[in-house]
Amino acid sequence: MSSFSASQEELDFPLVTVAGVQMKPKVGRKAENLESTLRFIEAAADQGAQLIVLPELSNSGYVFASRKEAFSLAESIPDGPSTQAWLEIAARRNVTIVAGISERDGERLFNSAVVVGPKGLLGTYRKLHLWGDEHLYFEAGDKGLPIFHTEFGRLAVVICYDGWFPEVYRLLAMRGADIVAMPTNWVPMSGQPENTPAMANTLAMANAHSNALNIVCANRVGIERGQAFIGQSLIVGAQGWPLAGPASYDKEEILFANINLKSTRQARSLNVFNHVLRDRRDDIYDPMLGTGWPRPRH
Template sequence: MTMVRSADEANVFPDVKVASIQMAPRIGDKAANLQQSIDLIEEAARQGAVVAVLPELANTGYVFASRQEAFALAESVPDGESSRAWLDVARRCNIHVVAGIAERVGDRLFNAALIAGPKGYIGTYRKLHLWGDEHLFFESGDLGLPVFHTELGRLGVVICYDGWFPEVYRLLAMQGADIVCMPTNWVPMPGQASGQMAMANTLAMANAHANGLNIICADRVGIERGQPFIGQSLIVNEQGWPIAGPASKDGEEILYAAINLRKSRSARHLNAFNCVLRDRRDDVYDPMLGTGWPLPRY
């Protein structure tokens, strides 16, 4: 039997429209990249989105030639030029923005994401798991896995290679995250046959299903200094099924999807007997994976 929600209940748990922005930043061209990202955020807001996710390192490009180049392109967060521009568009358009940025903290660099909302700066996430030559430019993230509480629900953030580690999603789920935003710059994976679903898409679907999480993956496209990027941005619901995308492999586009937090939270119950978080065997393994973080009560 289908349960019909009352009008009051629908108002309390309205659908949240989210957007994954797939674009092609140009290395070093911060002004053009930033303006394009703002134009796309404004377009997403006009279409009713209240969350918009940009790719990893959206304002700078990805393939730095040297640490000196990366350092020159990096900015402080949240008071740098790009952060201020994203904070402004979030306020003007009444939208939440998650944007990948190279963050400069003194002499240290982080592959980071700014989280902005209509009321201003919400927080910063720093990528925990560095990929390839990122080790030459960035420090590993030192802010852990925060969950940001907003009027829309609880947001978590991961960046690209973080998505290869199931512990990341489990820790976000255990802290009550509803939506995980992933700025990313996916590259081709070794051994992948033509025509197969991208490994990154498979991992997003599996981790969404295993943890009852909605995941918004915003990838980039194009070839930068010889490095191709695969596109195929994706929005996955709490049961692990794609609800928007995958996007094209080479085109700039915006994906949209609607998420209902009441449905998302209840979907962790797979049937009358099983709930993916309740069924954990915490007599066998630490529910917080040894982090020592307090387990919230929701």
């Protein structure tokens, strides 16, 4: 498990300690997976983490053999056993948790992330952009891009392939997000040259920089039913540079970083002339991308 430290300059302002958990869920072994998540949450809380991010589908595993199997592993929110366990530990350890979960809503399934805090359920995010065989099991998300208001700042969530769409990060920045939690199950990308950063890491860094967002990417490791996962979890600061990681390719571990929210909001000013949100040419394109969300105020 990785450790972290803060400079004296950082300590002059309130910090948020975030943790990204890199773990190895096992498809179909829900009780074992849930126990692993609780063990990692305890370990992260012991080192002072206030926000803890778990991987995509952390309680169920990822590579389903059929929709019937996917349905059997899904849970309702907040009544299911995984969310109930995360609610209990969040209250007991005074932490906020973002956990990937296979969500059942009636006859529909969603690749979701539940957000729980010390005072209870904050909400659910449903993955907007489905990848590969996910189309066989899940519905595309129908809750948009919510902002979760926490005691340490404005939190948003994306899941894995959502991070390939710059519109997502821009809208979250426009809506005032400070930190984006990304539960993910990154897989190898075809055509990647050797000795280059993972495409997912490059995209996270680019989108963090162009929107002044902190992004906590929590990936999984291992091979599941022939599908490899690449690890390399990452925490990126609002200027686009890594604060922790990339993690290893194949080991379970926890990344930690301290985030300064004052510096985060200041990072949108690149210099005395340029601001990454104010400089948008909204005379040329819709500042809110046609979503109907209120026009931002600066």
